[in-house]
Amino acid sequence: MKAVKYMLKLLIHAMNRVDITSCRFTMWIALLLFTGTTVFGALNHGFSTDREERIRNIFSKTLEQLVEMEVTSVTGVEHQWLETPAAVHVITSDDIRRSGHRHLAEILRMAPGMNVGRIDSWHWAVTARTFNDIWVSxxxxxxxGREVYGQxxxxxxxxxxxxPVDLIDRIEIIRGPGATVWGINAMNGVINIRTKKAADIDGTTVTAGFGTEQRGFGEFVKGGALDNGGNYSIWGRFNTDHSSLHTDGSxxxxxxxxxxxxVRFDFGDEERNYSLLADYFQGSLEADSVSPSFTAFPPKTLSAYTGQSTAEAGNIQFLAGGILDNGxxxxFNTFYFTxxxxHLETYGIRLEEDTFAMDLRASFSKGLHNFVLGASYRYQNLASITEVHSDLTFLGAVEQSNFPPDKLDTYQGFIQDTIDLSDDLHLMLGSKFENNEYTGSEWLPGARLWWTGTPNRTLWASASKAVRMPSFYLNSGEFTLHYIQAEILDMMDDGSVNNSTTLSGIGLYLPYTIYGNEDIGPEVLKSYEIGWREEVRADLVLDATAFIYNYEDLLLLPQGNPGLSDLDMSGPLPSFRRTFINADSAEAYGIEIAGAWQANAKWKIDASHSWTKFNPTGRNGxxxxxxDPERKWQIxxxxxxxxxxDIHQNLYYVDRIPQYNVDSFMRLDIGMTWRPNDTTDVSLWGxxxxxxxxxxxxxxxxKKNKAKIERSFFLSIRKKF
Amino acid sequence: MLTTMPLSGQSNQLENIVEIEAAYIRHLMEYTRWPESAGTNNRPLVLGVVGKDTAGLGGVLEYGISEVALKIKGRPFQLKKFANAKAAGVAGCDALFFLKSEQGLVDDLIKSLKGKPILLISNISGFASKGGMTGLAMSDGPKVHIIIEVNRNALKESKMDLSAKLLGLKKGVRIIKE
Structure with a gap:
């Protein structure tokens, strides 16, 4: 190990000191090779045939053609990213291919400061910084540009x-309340996924693979030109994933x-363009639910239902854009999503959701001011079917959950002005207006200041306010979590139910129901951030952010045993009922550091570390x-x-999750990609x-039980036609 | 470009950028008019690459000269590599490309070469606005392209200019100072 470290140092030293093409460097490399260092393998002095072909091709281009060529900078970061005054991380399609991650939630592991916890084979908790949950709100x-948010x-x-991995163009992850332009609930962050335009998909690419956990998967993307000058792409994917394990190994x-x-169609050019996108999803998912159960308080779930859930979704979207003569x-973006x-077999519920939305935004510059403004409207139609499990019918017609249908209109508008105070100093001021049916109207101001005085360095600071529109569930849903066995008169002196009542006793089974509260207000976040980003050297980019969050009016369920104050005698049977209130506050602060280093033409390293402290300060905290994990790092x-x-490695560390008694873990993935020819690659991953x-x-x-994610292997083949 | 890129995996980003830069340098020299006094009409042009070439730009240009038989103004051209801007012979070139390692020396370099008929090119940020003749900069936006920043004052001081064809490009050229 020491020898390897030494060789590494030597190599880095050589790279920094010496012209790559000089003979001294060649000697270093030869020396490294002959001393038997296999860790880094052979550095190739000449060009590969691929590269030779590419160089010839680039040299054959006219200046007009060159101007059209897209470039990425040395470390793969984009110039724009370097100057963005926010905690932004960009995952490119290349990053995804090199990561071996195939599910979207897994891909997000790569972003610094992101919490990605796989709950089981098809549930993930994903959020930036704080407040992770299965339903990150x-x-x-x-x-x-389409919200993929379940109301x-x-x-x-x-x-x-x-x-399909080959369809993703880039994923931008913005930690913290997004710049003013972002929409509803951009409280802890924004994840902005962009798929490739049809013209950027060249020919057909097919991937197929199988493995121990990802039992079978495949995808294709195909792009081509239309007769009338437009482009089209079609794509598809499927996966068959094996189940995870319970903690007891079952x-x-x-x-x-x-x-x-x-499918996607694109027409037009920069001056005016139109796109039409549509897709259809179908899934069949085995589920292992938590069900209402008969228990003393605190709840211990006794029964779970295993069954099959089904899901379908469809989306049609129209995009248009352009530049007018005046600059x-x-x-314009509109979509309909259904x-x-x-989950009737398991959770006793079927949820249906239709969304129609449209969004218009414009940007223009006047003098030192750069304006962006926009307006949007969203309509949602929610409906559900709930069933009572046959096991529970003896209790009477107590519904396990009750989600009355709902129709919602949400309006938003924003205006943002970026002022170039000088060549190097910029100020962004903006405000968003939001009106929703649950909490009414809100003005959300934000300000950002950044300095780009030193080349390739951006220093920035921001202060903003964000709110979260409550979900349907918090506003008008109803869930019976548990049936509590209690002798109605067996109350403690303080009015709470006697915990010691046992199941064998004769008593009433009283439903303990959590219901939505129509009087709730929005949760509020006030956020303060500072950041530094710099291309320190041509081959090294560093990015650091520190933040302080103050949450107010958090919506939480009052804690403690249900008691007399929760007793509702208005129904045919008495029941315990409790609802959410905006009564809690919390503070969070943290630091995130990330770097990308192109050690040499053949070796790239990305690393990040984040530390977040979260302190609930309220009564129900x-x-x-x-x-959330306090510490995370990755290399x-x-x-x-x-x-x-190519050889790839991912090493992730995630701190423990005390709330769920989950230990810290270290995750190592190793992958190999072999290209037998220019159009084929074969990847093997552990x-x-x-x-x-x-x-x-x-x-x-x-979930009734915690699930464990297993060690796995897969092999995939990707072929381009 | 997509068809010629290897399918996957390994980052070609470093390679990609130096290749495009190399092609730009060659076109810039093609479209540059040197004053008669420079005597460039009768001999091969000499391009100097100055600084720590960790990305391998020199190698790409060498490959272009020897294997692709690149020509500028109908003639082959020569490439010289200098470890830094103070190396002997730098001022004897017809065009110089300053690598990013020379960032700290930019002001001095521009001052010392002022008025000389040498085309100065660099990808150092803000090169043209600091008085360098031509800079290779990145455009803004998620899709990044290289754009040529031209400081015509600096060119005029050396009695040089770029052809109207280059200056008239709709996209990809930004005039810093008239």
Whole structure:
């Protein structure tokens, strides 16, 4: 190990000191090779045939053609990113291919400061910085400008969102309340996923693979030109995933398969362009639920139902944009999205959701001012079917959950002005206006200041306010979580139910129901951030951010045993009922550091570390304490071992999750990509290699038992036609 | 470009950028008019690459000269590599490309070469606005392209100019100072 370290130092030293093409450097390399260092393999002095061909091609281009060529900078970061005054990380399609991650939620692991906890085979908790949960309610996720947000619980159903890896152009992850332009619930962050334009998909690419956990998967993307000058692309994907394990080693009943197909048409040019996108999703998912159970308080779930859930979704979207003669740039986006999840067999509920939305924005410059403004409207139609499990019917017609249908209109507008105070100093001021049916109207101001005085360095600071529109569930849903056995008169002196009542006793089974509160207000976040980003050297980019969050009016369920004050005698049977209130506050602060280093032409390393401290300060804070890992770090390496062979490594560390009693874990993935020819690559991956299985996250609302993610292997072949 | 890029995996980003820069340098020299006094009409042009070439720009240009038989103004051209801007012979070139390692020396370099008929090119940020003749900069936007920043004052001081064809490009050229 010492020798390897020494060689590494030597190599880095050589790279920094010496011209790569000089003979001294060649001698260093020869020396390294002959001393038997196999870690880094052979550095190729000449050019590969691929590269020779590419150089010839580039030299044959006219200046007009060169201007059209797209470039990325040395470390793969984009120039624009260097100057963005926010905690932004960009994941490119190349990054994804090199990572071995195939599910969208897994791909997001690569972003610094992101919490990604796999709850089981098809549930993930994903958020930036704080407040992770199965239904992350404080984060906005967009795919091609379309919100992929479920209003039911305000969360993202990640199992619906997988895309072919070859279709993804880039994912921008913005930690912190986004710049003013971002939409509803962009509280902890924005995940902005962009798929490739049809013209950027060249020919047909097909991938197929199989493995121990990802039992089978495949995808294709195909692009081409239309007769009338437009372009089209069609794509599809499927996956069949094996179930995870319960902590006792038994099957966790969460195997799933899903498929999705889509099409896109693009017309026009920069001055005026139109796109039409459509896709369809279908999934069949095994589920292992938590069900209402008969228990003393605190609840211990006794029974769970295993069954099959089904889900379908469809989306049609129209995009238009252009530049007017006076320089005004405009974009219009409208979509209709419909989806259902049928969990009748397990959770006793089927949720249906239709969304129609449109969004118009414009940007123009006047003097030192650069304006962006926009307006949007969203209509949602929610409906559900609920069933009572046959096991519970003896209790009478007590409904397990009650989600009355709802129709919602939401309006938003924003204006933002970026003022160039000098060549180097910029100020962004903006405000968003939002009106929703649950909490009314809100003005959300934000300010950002940044300095670009030193070349390739950006220093920035921001202060902003964000709100979260409550989900349907918090406003008007109803869930019976448990049936509590209680002798109605057996109350403690303080009015709470006697805990010691046992199941064998004769008593009433009283439902303990959580219901939505129509009087709730929005949760508020005041955020303060500072950041530094710099291309320190041509081959090294560093990015650091520090933040302070103050949450107010958090919506939490009052804690403690249900008592007399929760007793509702108005129904046919008495019941305990409790609702959410805006009564809690919390503070969070943290530091995130990330770097990308192109060690040499063949070796790239990305690393990040983040530390977040979260302190609930309210009365009911126990329920949100310790739901996020305090520390996370990762190192990812890609090494071009031979012209036709790349070696990839991902090493992730995630701190423990005290709330769910989940231990810290280290995850190592190693992958190899071999290119037998220019159009084929074969990848072999081992994932989660360090342990046979480990826990990552949990949701007591959703799962009876914690699930463990297993060590896995897969092989895939990608072929371009 | 997509068809010629290897399918996957290994980052070609470093390679990609130096290749495009190399092609730009060659076109810039093609479209540059040197004053008669420079005597460039009768001999091969000499391009100097100055600084720590960690990205391998020199190698790409060498490959272009020897294997692709690149020509500028109908003639082959020569390439010289200098470890830094103080190396002997730098001022004897017809065009100089300053690598990013020379960033700290930019002001001095421009001052010392002022008025000389040497085309100065660099990808150092803000090169043209600091008085360098031509800079290779990145455009803004998620899709990044290289754009040529031209400081015509600096060119005029050396009695040089770029052809109207280059200056008239709709996209990809930004005039810094008239």
């Amino acid at each position: 404080k984060q906005l996720v967009l795919v091609d 039911w619980f305000s969360g993202v159903f990640w199992e619906f969102e997988d895309l 099957d966790s009943h969460d195997a799933w398969n899903s498929g999705r197909i889509g 005004l740039k405009w974009d 989806r259902y999840h049928d 126990a329920i949100i304490d310790g739901i 990812r390496s890609t090494y071009n071992f031979r012209n036709d062979l 994932q989660n290699l360090l342990e046979p299985s480990h826990e990552e996250y949990h949701s007591t609302y959703f």
